[in-house]
Amino acid sequence: MTGTPERIRVLIADDQPLVRRGLALILAPDPAFEVVAEADDGQQAVDLAHRHRPHVVVMDIRMPVLDGVQATERITRELPACRVLALSTFDMDEYVVAALRAGASGFLPKDVSPEELSAAVRTVHTGEAAVAPRLLTRLISTYVTTPHRPQSPPSVPVSDPGELTPREIEVWHLLATGLDNAEIASAMGISVSTVKNYITSIFAKLSVRDRAQAVIAAYESGLVEARSTNPAG
Incomplete structure (x- = not known):
């Protein structure tokens, strides 16, 4: 007898209630997902991630109290099995690169389609990066070497x-x-x-x-x- 596949546990973090609710309404009806909690700032996202242990956090990168970049760094460091999918209002946003530096596994613009959101959550859950390769390169080539960028965690530590x-x-x-x-x-x-x-x-x-x-x-x-x-x- 084949068991039921484990549902992907998702935490949604966004300071705009309508956006947060809309994301939840997209994911919740799909039996592959379970929306375990919603957070309205970065600190609450960290706290709820520790409490509910989601597989994926859908994270707005611009939030009050603790921004999404700092929250991403803490979640990926403190809960390494948890994946973060960053959300941004714009495709080309230097804060997106800061979130990727901090450990986010991908990003989506907020005007993403329901199908794209579901696919991206599934992708980061498997450990892959949910971002088109050429868009990723365009983002990083634009902002990684820019001298004036938002304060972010140290650069990705790499071996020799x-x-x-x-x-x-x-x-x-x-x-x-x-x-x-x-x-x-x-x-x-x-x-x-x-x-x-x-x-x-x-x-x-x-x-x-x-x-x-x-x-x-x-x-x-x-x-x-x-x-x-x-x-x-």
Whole structure:
């Protein structure tokens, strides 16, 4: 007899009651999800995350008391099994990069469709990054090297990139310039499954948790430069 799959436990954090309720109404009817709590500021999100242990927190990044970036950093540090999906009013928002630095596994604009929201929650729950590769690269290339950005946690700590093999560095570079796995496979003449194996190894060697942090690390290490697709050096 096959058991019922575990529902994805979701906490929604947004200081606007209508937005918060709307997100809950999108997810709650789907039997794959269970909305376990709603928070109206970042501190409450942290407290409720500890109390309810959600699988995914859907987090507005601009909130009072404790903003979404700081709340994301605390939740991902204190509850490492919990994934955070950041919400922003705008696609191009430097606070989104701050949230990705802090440990968010992806982001969505607030005008996202119900189908996109559901798909993104499922994606981050599996440990993948819920953000289009080229949009992720465009965001990071715009804001990572910007001198005036909001106060945020320290840059993503990575291990020595010198531990990577030349082939892994090539995959890392292509990933950072916005290619998805199929495009990397085509560019290198290898299979998608081989690309996935390389990426798993890259994440482990760099001590990053997902694609978003790997892209940030590539820009901060100088592997790629802002608004450039050529390797540094």
